[in-house]
Amino acid sequence: MSLVHEIDYGTPASRSEKQVTLTIDGRAVTVPEGTSIMRASMEAGIQIPKLCATDMVDAFGSCRLCLVEVEGRNGTPSSCTTPVAANMVVHTQTNRLKDIRRGVMELYISDHPLDCLTCAANGDCELQDMAGAVGLRDVRYGYDGGNHVRARNDGEINARWMPKDESNPYFTYDPSKCIVCSRCVRACEEVQGTFALTIEGRGFESRVSPGAHEHFLESECVSCGACVQACPTATLTEKSVIAIGQPEHSAVTTCAYCGVGCSFKAEMRGEELVRMVPWKDGQANRGHSCVKGRFAYGYASHKDRILNPMIREKISDPWREVSWEEAFSHVATELRRLQYQYGRESIGGITSSRCTNEETFLVQKLVRAGFGNNNVDTCARVCHSPTGYGLGQAFGTSAGTQNFDSIEQSDVVIVIGANPTDGHPVFGSRLKKRLRQGAKLIVIDPRRIDLVRTPHVEAAYHLPLKPGTNVAVMTALAHVIVNEGLANEQFIRERCDWSEFEDWAAFVSEEAHSPEATESFTGVPANLLRGAARLFATGGNGAIYYGLGVTEHSQGSTTVMAIANLAMATGNIGRPGVGVNPLRGQNNVQGSCDMGSFPHELPGYRHISDDATRDTFEKLWGVTLDNEPGLRIPNMLDAAVEGTFKAIYIQGEDILQSDPDTKHVSAGLAAMECVVVHDLFLNETANYAHVFLPGSTFLEKDGTFTNAERRINRVRKVMSPKNGYADWEVTQKLAQAMGLNWNYAHPSQIMDEVAATTPSFALVSYDYLEKMGSVQWPCNEAHPQGSPIMHVDGFVRGKGKFIRTEYVATDERTGPRFPLLLTTGRILSQYNVGAQTRRTENVAWHAEDRLEIHPHDAEQRGIKDGDWIKLASRSGDTTLRALITDRVSPGVVYTTFHHPDTQANVITTDFSDWATNCPEYKVTAVQVSPSNGPTEWQEDYNDLSRRSRRVAGKMEAAE
Amino acid sequence: MTMRISADEIALRSRDIIHDLKPLEGPMLPILHALQAEFGYLPDAVKPIIADELNLSRAEVHGVVTFYPDFRDHPGGRHVLKICRAEACQSMGGDDLADRVRSLLGIDFHQTTPDDAVTLEPVYCLGLCACAPAAMLDGAVYGRVDEHCLSEIVAELRQ
């Protein structure tokens, strides 16, 4: 086992279909037209020396090291900027080239520190490599005179020297080692799209400058690390490499944060993780990453991590550490007792959208085969369950239709209810790259998200609708398209039911659904909406990307259906560059749904009432399965309060922090007799738990995650679980304690069982994934390579279904008591409830949640930026600090939910989507007023939390 | 004596100038020249304003501003005297001329005289090689600069 080796070809690959043949060093080489000589050589195994070229960015031609000689041409062109031509004859090594290259290296080394042996890049430095490659022996210029290396020259202060910038928590910038190759600047521009870096000055004075000569942390940098990855020297280096040293082996694994599912090489020394480096062949991220995946893995070794099982009688008692055996036997006994006393349906489980597919499969199997009911659910309930319902109705399958590569062929992109530069950063960067190439953007969001206007990107249309009016806006867009004759009739006739279309077309054409008629309550000017509709219908390949701003509404499912209608009406399905793309939030929420985490579905989205499907599982598992739908999470809590639901096994989810109407959640949990929490930390839900089973991180287990593209990616174990068992082992042992005869020796066996029972996974196995890297389901006989694009020839249900989408105003109305509308969202550096990211250095960026409020609304209330304010709704109130901004419209306020002491969900109501009970997080009527400090609830809650985290025999950790 | 302009005024006057020039193709350089003409230099505060108006990053604007020696980040003298330091002028006594000017004015290159009369800058080739050594005062060029020419220039400055 050694470091996964990736070849740097120097310049990006060409997409051309035409091939060109040339001769390099006497060998015939054939490559696509448009390939550079450097890349062509590398593909033939010839490494031309280079410093300023790297294949993540376009050629630059500044270092003059990669020069070659071309027969019939004068001079020595740089191979990175010179494209191949038919019959070209290239020599990469001649006397003249040797002299020139040595001369270039002499110049570089004359202004560079010579501390290789103690430098962090020792062993991984391209400058070192090039010095060796060109045979550098002598630096005839000497090392005296003007330089950037020494703080003092002959005792005098050296004005050119700059000290190290260690402001960023994860990497260091050392200007004395910089060779001004500009790779970092170009990576920030081309790959990340933030443009946070530049070269200031000129000539010998040139230096890298974050922002306008600022420290990294205060500049526009978002800490994605692309510059660190691109830097050929130790100038930009990970602090972990400085502290530990060079890694010696690595494994490709998948990030455990968001639904993009970036592939990383986990680079190790022994069982210590040295750093995470994006894997260029990762098809979701293509070698890029964000701050969380690349740097924020510190939570895995945080002091808060619980490593031993714990039990307690009452939730007011301190925890008691026990052995695994005692914990399993206790849980099994309790669960069976409660079932005997209260009925088979009185217990249930929640699977994790952050654990692997295999682990999720086992939890739902435990509930169905072990508990004997269907009371299993997952966090998708509170985020994308409307996607499942809506797309299931319209297309026949409940997942996104494209892969992320598809964005490269889009011409018009609608982003509705999503904030990709914060929530799906790597996808956000790929989107921005396409927009800089000329694609057009329509943003539908109550808030002016970054995408609306950010360096080099400007949305053609921003429709700032009032929260809750999504359906009206989508139907109005459809109205314009149908009425102005912009629908794609050919596509509709071929792929959809024409009579259903006619019915729907008549419906959307009604005057009441026009932009003019809806403007008064949506807040979107009619001419703007018309312009956006026309652009989408006529601008070429149209793609729709949406997120929780669509689903977390009482009309979430309806909006999803409206999106599907729009895509079908404009013929934007079934090829690259188009499609309906739900931006799934969690690393494995797609997988968790696939694995049958819903109370009404077995793995593969088959209803439990379907006899044939049940039969497959009954035969395999040797037990009769309940054929009635089970309880969803909010209904579990309702039933608990009513006294008919008594125990729950929660794996990797913190419902007390993430679910709405906190008081209702805590009432539900408090009413249960056996709450089992299986997690990394004592989270908020654990305050009400009777058993705590320590969990394992993604670095400590084998498995698979399925990202928003339906892509099944391997998760590879690189260290032993600090808690002793991988999560799938814990679930297995629990099942065994309950009398189930499970004997999985490795997660691959669990995946084999999935493949044997689930048609869309039929060909998936660990061997196949080794071979293919990753596959997008469906992956079976009909689609042996997987399915990058779905519904290519026909929809999964046959014909696409047009469904009428009537606007229904939410019950959550503003009024004199609660005149403002609160909506919520995420930011880049913190993830979800913050359980992981708050336990890393990311707190440098977002130490608290703030309430964004418009200047008018703030002024009316006498609130200044930074003031403590009370945020109140019908459900409850909480306190946080204000942030005055005009990103939100008057009448709308916004906050994040990353910190538990904010208790943001005390405010949210129990209103939810009509079809799936997905909570209406995005619309809450609130009032904002100045405050003195935390509310009584917050103080009581903090007390409860502290008391609840006591572990017998251990000192309370100082915060 | 240098005039301090308030941040609000800088912002107001900058945005006016930028709005006028924004429609041009490649507006950044015309804007920078206009702003320097307005304020006598480029205050740091204009960089984020330009970035916002042109939808660029602060870094990009900073990179452009610092690349061109003509753009000052602090107020300069009432006049700018540039002495050519390139090879053709060197071969015709350009180095001696540079030394002479420095001692006459009492300042080094990139510095301004205490009475704010003049800032002295080097320039690399004015394209007057046939009339070396050459110099430029506020945009007006001088060729075959000798002692007599120099005293004319200095007199001009003292006005």
Place this chain on the structure above:
Amino acid sequence: MSHDQGQEKLVRMANQIATFFMSQPEAERASGVATHINKFWEPRMRRHLFDRLDEGADGLMPLVVEASAMINRPPPPAEAGSRNATPKSI
């Protein structure tokens, strides 16, 4: 939340479903509501609904009442300590 509160919540949910299907073509309305409830509502939830229907359907939209003919009425709750407490092996 009391038994009544729980029932109220389900009445609201049923009405929300009915509101959606009121916007659909006539032929799909009642069957749409019934199919949805059969597919997604656990027996205890359906029991609450039938309790309300049996008591006079107070607060329920007419479409819900119409659809109830096609909704699966769940059996009465099992006795405590019954032999049905654990799954049946095959």
